[in-house]
Amino acid sequence: MVEPLLALRGLTKRFGGLTATDGVTLDIAPGEIHALIGPNGAGKTTLIHQISGALPPDDGSVTFGGREITQLAMHERVAAGLVRSFQVTNIFQRFSVLDNVALAVQAGSGSSMAFWRPAAREAKLFREAHALLARIGLADKAASTAATLAHGEQRQLEVGLALATRPTLLLLDEPLAGMGPEESERMVQLIAGLARTCTILLVEHDMQAVFRLATRISVLVSGRIIASGAPDDVRRDNEVRRAYLGDEVPSAAA
Amino acid sequence: MTALHHSLLPRVALPALALLAAFPLVMQAIDQPFYIVLATRILIFALAASSLNLLIGFGGMVSFGHAAFFGTGAYTVGILMVHGVESAWIAWPAAVLMSALAALLIGAISLHTRGVYFIMITLAFAQMIYYVFVSLKAYGGDDGLTLAGRSQIGFGVDLASDVVFYYVVLAIVATLLVLLGRLVNARFGRALQAIRENETRAQAIGFPAYRYKLACFVLGGAMAGLAGVLIVNQNELASPNLLHWMQSGMLMIMVILGGVGFLYGGALGALVLLLLEETLSEYTIHWQLGVGLVLLAVVLFAPNGLLSLARRRTAGG
Amino acid sequence: MDWILLLEQTLNGLQFGLMLFLLAAGLTLVFGIMDMINLAHGSLYMVGAYLAATLLAYTGSFTVAVLGALAGTALFGALLEVSLLRTLYQRDHLTQVLATFALILIINEGTRIIWGSQALLLNAPDALSGPVELFPGLTYPAYRLLIIGVGLAVAVALYLLVAHTRVGMLVRAGASNREMALTMGVNVKRLFTAVFATGAALSALAGAMLGPLLAVQVGMGESILILAFVVIVIGGIGSIRGALVGALLVGFVDTLGRTLLPMSLRSVLPPMVASNLGPALASILIYVLMAAVLFWRPQGLFPARG
Numbered sequence: 001m002v003e004p005l006l007a008l009r010g011l012t013k014r015f016g017g018l019t020a021t022d023g024v025t026l027d028i029a030p031g032e033i034h035a036l037i038g039p040n041g042a043g044k045t046t047l048i049h050q051i052s053g054a055l056p057p058d059d060g061s062v063t064f065g066g067r068e069i070t071q072l073a074m075h076e077r078v079a080a081g082l083v084r085s086f087q088v089t090n091i092f093q094r095f096s097v098l099d100n101v102a103l104a105v106q107a108g109s110g111s112s113m114a115f116w117r118p119a120a121r122e123a124k125l126f127r128e129a130h131a132l133l134a135r136i137g138l139a140d141k142a143a144s145t146a147a148t149l150a151h152g153e154q155r156q157l158e159v160g161l162a163l164a165t166r167p168t169l170l171l172l173d174e175p176l177a178g179m180g181p182e183e184s185e186r187m188v189q190l191i192a193g194l195a196r197t198c199t200i201l202l203v204e205h206d207m208q209a210v211f212r213l214a215t216r217i218s219v220l221v222s223g224r225i226i227a228s229g230a231p232d233d234v235r236r237d238n239e240v241r242r243a244y245l246g247d248e249v250p251s252a253a254a
Numbered sequence: 255m256t257a258l259h260h261s262l263l264p265r266v267a268l269p270a271l272a273l274l275a276a277f278p279l280v281m282q283a284i285d286q287p288f289y290i291v292l293a294t295r296i297l298i299f300a301l302a303a304s305s306l307n308l309l310i311g312f313g314g315m316v317s318f319g320h321a322a323f324f325g326t327g328a329y330t331v332g333i334l335m336v337h338g339v340e341s342a343w344i345a346w347p348a349a350v351l352m353s354a355l356a357a358l359l360i361g362a363i364s365l366h367t368r369g370v371y372f373i374m375i376t377l378a379f380a381q382m383i384y385y386v387f388v389s390l391k392a393y394g395g396d397d398g399l400t401l402a403g404r405s406q407i408g409f410g411v412d413l414a415s416d417v418v419f420y421y422v423v424l425a426i427v428a429t430l431l432v433l434l435g436r437l438v439n440a441r442f443g444r445a446l447q448a449i450r451e452n453e454t455r456a457q458a459i460g461f462p463a464y465r466y467k468l469a470c471f472v473l474g475g476a477m478a479g480l481a482g483v484l485i486v487n488q489n490e491l492a493s494p495n496l497l498h499w500m501q502s503g504m505l506m507i508m509v510i511l512g513g514v515g516f517l518y519g520g521a522l523g524a525l526v527l528l529l530l531e532e533t534l535s536e537y538t539i540h541w542q543l544g545v546g547l548v549l550l551a552v553v554l555f556a557p558n559g560l561l562s563l564a565r566r567r568t569a570g571g
Numbered sequence: 572m573d574w575i576l577l578l579e580q581t582l583n584g585l586q587f588g589l590m591l592f593l594l595a596a597g598l599t600l601v602f603g604i605m606d607m608i609n610l611a612h613g614s615l616y617m618v619g620a621y622l623a624a625t626l627l628a629y630t631g632s633f634t635v636a637v638l639g640a641l642a643g644t645a646l647f648g649a650l651l652e653v654s655l656l657r658t659l660y661q662r663d664h665l666t667q668v669l670a671t672f673a674l675i676l677i678i679n680e681g682t683r684i685i686w687g688s689q690a691l692l693l694n695a696p697d698a699l700s701g702p703v704e705l706f707p708g709l710t711y712p713a714y715r716l717l718i719i720g721v722g723l724a725v726a727v728a729l730y731l732l733v734a735h736t737r738v739g740m741l742v743r744a745g746a747s748n749r750e751m752a753l754t755m756g757v758n759v760k761r762l763f764t765a766v767f768a769t770g771a772a773l774s775a776l777a778g779a780m781l782g783p784l785l786a787v788q789v790g791m792g793e794s795i796l797i798l799a800f801v802v803i804v805i806g807g808i809g810s811i812r813g814a815l816v817g818a819l820l821v822g823f824v825d826t827l828g829r830t831l832l833p834m835s836l837r838s839v840l841p842p843m844v845a846s847n848l849g850p851a852l853a854s855i856l857i858y859v860l861m862a863a864v865l866f867w868r869p870q871g872l873f874p875a876r877g
Binding site: 052054073074075078079083084086090091092093094095096099103104106107108111112113114115116117118119120145161162164165 | 257258259436437439440441442443444445448451452454455456457458459460461462463466469
Binding site for chain 3: 316363366373374379381382385386388389507542543546553
């Protein structure tokens with residue numbers, strides 16, 4: 001029995017009278033692409049916030065790599081290898097694409113309390129940044145200002161920023177949001193490539209992408225996990241079909 | 255040219271430095287020593303405004319209480335002198351340290367707020383410090399604290415001479431601006447600007463935002479304290495006006511005027527504002543009206559400051 | 572404990588607080604609804620005082636002077652809003668700071684050009700220049716009682732206006748959710764001008780009424796402006812109720828603090844220290860209060876924004 005990379009136990013979050021996260025217990029195994037799906041308002045983003053450290057849970061625990069991190073601040077989780085990307089593109093709009101990624105590399109490579117030496121001279125930093133850009137397919141846009149990128153390219157950069165911090169576990173919050181078919185295809189390839197070096201927890205609505213990528217799927221409805229397991233099992237689960245998938249389930253041939 | 259890199263513009267700065275170095279000699283030659291005093295004053299405020307620009311422009315922290323650090327530096331020198339400490343080698347570092355300490359305390363608390371609340375709480379703390387110093391009758395109270403003379407440096411450097419004082423100020427301000435330029439281009443400056451640009455994102459890639467903002471706040475406060483050291487020496491008076499919220503407002507106006515977030519924004523703003531004051535007051539007693547009108551014009555035509563006009567031109571837009 | 576002194580100072584605190592309320596009410600609405608930092612708000616207060624002093628000199632009637640000051644300043648405020656301030660609403664706070672700071676300079680200097688640098692005389696009406704015996708042992712200046720009366724009347728009127736009229740509802744909606752109010756089709760431009768002009772009139776009233784007590788001179792606006800900001804931060808930006816509570820709080824703390832603190836300190840500390848520390852602590856007190864509110868409950872005592 002492999003120890004889970006990420007273990008959620010009884011995670012609960014309430015907003016006034018609304019229970020957004022209701023005793024969520026979930027294991028993410030190392031090396032897998034674990035998809036988290038559910039209807040709108042199921043509480044997926046709230047759950048991501050609690051895993052990443054943006055929101056403190058009211059109850060329950062988050063364990064990462066065997067270490068309890070429930071009280072850890074966001075930047076400490078990042079340092080430990082737990083990194084998220086954002087559902088709404090959240091990049092440094094006014095900086096160049098290269099600088100965006102270079103900043104993320106910088107954050108992960110030692111202290112930034114350095115006051116004298118120009119960072120631009122740190123060849124190693126920028127080599128790594130360029131390599132990352134090549135990996136996410138934005139090498140030719142290095143000098144462009146981030147705000148000038150197309151929506152799909154900005155989503156790629158979004159993932160790139162998360163990747164630059166050398167994560168062990170990558171939380172991808174709806175990476176395909178607002179993408180056309182060509183862009184989606186590129187992103188799916190990108191994510192599949194990422195899985196070679198890190199574990200991925202993927203929140204997505206795009207069912208085609210989910211069933212192509214996921215090794216395991218969990219379904220979140222009204223803050224509770226109602227099913228979790230291999231994609232085919234989840235697809236066939238009656239409760240899931242009733243609560244959520246309906247006839248959106250792509251056939252096994254997709 | 256990325257928005258993250260800030261050049262010290264050596265092609266412009268070095269000639270400017272040479273001009274500044276030659277300035278007193280020229281003024282002496284044409285027997286206009288008053289302008290040496292004016293230029294010294296401009297240099298000192300260039301330093302003070304640049305220290306605030308570090309906070310506002312690079313750190314994204316709009317502090318309305320910066321005068322507190324400016325005045326603390328000044329009063330520390332003054333109070334030490336009252337107690338017989340005249341040596342600059344002791345008093346000046348002590349003053350910078352006091353300002354840094356004040357910035358550490360005020361920043362540590364204020365940085366738990368943001369936006370307009372941050373503006374207000376920094377104002378509140380600055381007012382507290384203002385009233386404390388104004389109430390100290392032993393150190394001048396309302397009238398301020400007169401110094402027995404300027405600080406003693408020794409080694410034959412006599413600050414009582416306005417020309418010597420000018421060169422000391424020029425050396426200090428030029429050095430600090432170079433340090434500022436190195437700072438914003440170093441890792442610290444880049445992390446700081448990332449935090450200013452998008453704090454959530456910066457935290458999400460692993461920068462502990464509070465820590466960097468506080469460090470920036472302290473550095474800015476220390477730099478303002480150094481400017482305070484210089485101003486109290488020039489005026490030979492530590493006035494409570496240095497701590498007044500209108501002084502904080504003045505410094506902010508200089509930064510906004512010159513260009514928030516441009517390396518030389520504070521310096522240019524100080525130059526323009528003080529020159530404007532000086533020239534207009536030669537012509538009319540109602541010079542404040544002129545200054546107000548010019549500022550309004552800047553708001554309408556160059557809302558991002560004067561240096562933004564230069565960038566607009568070079569960008570061809 | 573000198574009860575008479577305490578009562579007297581409490582009444583002074585009430586009087587000061589109510590005048591601060593007049594100043595703060597306009598400021599909080601402009602800040603809350605139009606999201607604009609207006610440093611020149613104190614200048615409207617000053618203009619009101621100057622107009623009142625001038626009208627009093629011409630007509631000899633205090634009532635005409637005050638009413639004239641209200642109308643004149645409201646008009647001035649409206650013109651200012653329509654011509655310049657309107658363009659600032661969409662801009663960032665720093666730009667607003669720059670522009671309204673410039674306005675302070677222009678209005679201050681303009682006042683000096685028209686009226687000169689000397690302080691103006693603004694006297695309370697003769698009929699009210701004497702003391703009134705509230706009860707055996709306590710006499711209180713009649714004029715200050717008038718200020719309290721006017722302040723309370725305006726507070727009630729404002730409350731009725733904001734809580735019970737359609738215009739008031741629009742104002743409250745605008746303060747709590749600007750975008751919603753805009754989408755509801757409110758004639759925003761006219762509403763904003765009206766709000767600003769009303770704020771100007773209230774400031775003018777404060778300026779005219781306080782004129783006999785404080786000096787009518789250039790710069791009087793800046794010293795009271797900062798207190799107004801303290802009030803709206805404590806009370807909650809955008810809330811009239813907050814402005815009233817905050818103003819009374821600040822009025823009491825400041826006035827009572829100035830009398831009681833030095834006194835009580837003198838009983839435990841050597842007189843030299845007490846006479847230094849007392850006034851300092853009293854001045855600092857309201858800022859400590861403001862910092863505490865900003866730290867623990869930054870949205871203020873009565874947040875307008877839900």
